[in-house]
Amino acid sequence: MGMRLKKVYLWIMTILIVCLITFFTVYLYSKYTNYRKLDITYDKINNETPVYIDHMDEFNIKESNYIESNYERYIAYKKKHNDYSDDKIITYVNIGLDHEFYTNMMETDMSDGYLIICNKFHKLKNNYVPDLVSLDGYGGGKMERVAAKHFKEMSNAAKKDGISVYNVSGYRSYNTQTNLYNGYVSRNGRSKADTFSARPGTSEHQTGLATDVNSVSDSFAYTSAYKWLINNSYKYGFILRYPKGKEFITGYKYEPWHYRYVGVEVAKVIHEKNITYEEYYATYILKG
Numbered sequence: 001m002g003m004r005l006k007k008v009y010l011w012i013m014t015i016l017i018v019c020l021i022t023f024f025t026v027y028l029y030s031k032y033t034n035y036r037k038l039d040i041t042y043d044k045i046n047n048e049t050p051v052y053i054d055h056m057d058e059f060n061i062k063e064s065n066y067i068e069s070n071y072e073r074y075i076a077y078k079k080k081h082n083d084y085s086d087d088k089i090i091t092y093v094n095i096g097l098d099h100e101f102y103t104n105m106m107e108t109d110m111s112d113g114y115l116i117i118c119n120k121f122h123k124l125k126n127n128y129v130p131d132l133v134s135l136d137g138y139g140g141g142k143m144e145r146v147a148a149k150h151f152k153e154m155s156n157a158a159k160k161d162g163i164s165v166y167n168v169s170g171y172r173s174y175n176t177q178t179n180l181y182n183g184y185v186s187r188n189g190r191s192k193a194d195t196f197s198a199r200p201g202t203s204e205h206q207t208g209l210a211t212d213v214n215s216v217s218d219s220f221a222y223t224s225a226y227k228w229l230i231n232n233s234y235k236y237g238f239i240l241r242y243p244k245g246k247e248f249i250t251g252y253k254y255e256p257w258h259y260r261y262v263g264v265e266v267a268k269v270i271h272e273k274n275i276t277y278e279e280y281y282a283t284y285i286l287k288g
């Protein structure tokens with residue numbers, strides 16, 4: 001009787017072990033073949049290029065300025081600003097607005113040519129000096145060669161309309177900006193100085209593409225020259241760089257006198273869309 005039970009027990013154990021081995025073999029094989037199937041599908045779709053998982057679909061966006069490496073920042077910024085559209089979230093994070101000004105500084109990408117960005121997130125090299133020409137007869141000072149050519153054309157066109165437009169501050173070197181900024185800091189304190197004067201290396205005047213015209217004063221906004229520039233400067237490739245109401249984007253108080261050369265095509269788009277240069281850059285130029 002005891003032997004018989006032992007035999008039955010052994011049989012049951014053997015059958016169970018065989019079942020388990022079969023089950024695992026089938027399970028592992030199917031898993032392996034599934035992986036292979038997936039691999040083949042990916043290869044067919046992507047022509048054997050690696051598959052990148054992208055979270056772009058999670059956002060409802062019109063512009064194609066989504067940058068996957070900014071994904072975590074988009075999510076964090078969206079949590080803080082749930083009243084903003086996804087387009088705004090992506091553009092503002094691309095600008096860098098999820099960081100305080102002058103934190104997270106990057107070097108200006110000089111390959112952007114006339115579309116380089118220089119602001120409170122992008123800094124020029126200390127020794128960067130553009131190809132400069134004189135603005136003699138147009139207020140004096142210097143500007144970058146192509147920007148100067150267009151500035152003179154703009155000034156000539158204004159003259160024909162009975163308006164005088166001239167440069168009062170064009171190119172400024174890194175050292176000039178250092179002295180200027182330090183002077184403002186000692187007189188007004190650093191936080192006040194930061195609202196109207198650029199820290200060295202972040203002044204658009206060092207690019208040679210910027211000009212302060214006629215009068216560096218708030219009252220310039222009420223002159224006929226200002227009105228003319230607002231309606232015509234884009235035709236010559238210049239934009240009002242620090243507009244009213246956009247201080248939180250540009251980092252500067254409204255400067256009716258400061259214009260920046262970006263080329264005629266881009267200036268036209270910025271004029272029509274009524275956006276800042278930061279928004280333009282973050283939407284159309286910045287690469288991930």
Ligand SMILES: [Zn+2]
Binds near residue numbers: 210212258
């Ligand atoms: Zn200026």
